[in-house]
Amino acid sequence: MRIFTEWLRRAASILPLAVFLASCMGPPPTGKVMVTTNGAGQVQSIVVSKSTGDPKADKRALLFVKNTFAQRVPHPRARHRYVYPVAIATTGQYGLRVSLF
Numbered sequence: 001m002r003i004f005t006e007w008l009r010r011a012a013s014i015l016p017l018a019v020f021l022a023s024c025m026g027p028p029p030t031g032k033v034m035v036t037t038n039g040a041g042q043v044q045s046i047v048v049s050k051s052t053g054d055p056k057a058d059k060r061a062l063l064f065v066k067n068t069f070a071q072r073v074p075h076p077r078a079r080h081r082y083v084y085p086v087a088i089a090t091t092g093q094y095g096l097r098v099s100l101f
Contacts, residue, residue: 029053033065035082043069043076049083061086 031052038044046066048058065084073082 029057030085030087031058031061033061033084033086035065035069035076035084037076037078037080037082039078041076041078041080052086 029052030050031048032050033046034049035046036044046062046069048062051058052061065086069076069082076082
């Protein structure tokens with residue numbers, strides 16, 4: 001019983017610190033990817049217009065938008081800019097999850 005009480009006392013002293021650190025982390029980093037079309041409605045460029053702060057995450061977002069743009073916009077408008085807000089969340093040591101808003 002004494003071991004359990006000691007463990008409970010230590011957990012109670014760590015819990016406020018854990019809650020404070022979780023509140024400081026905030027939302028995942030967000031960025032924006034811009035797709036520009038030419039006069040014929042074909043993709044002219046895909047660039048990061050607002051960085052997430054992580055070059056690897058920015059490359060991943062560019063690749064994601066490049067691979068899914070045709071499905072999302074089957075008939076793009078001529079001379080138009082499409083801006084995609086992107087949220088990056090890490091999913092482990094080697095992976096990134098990209099989600100468009």
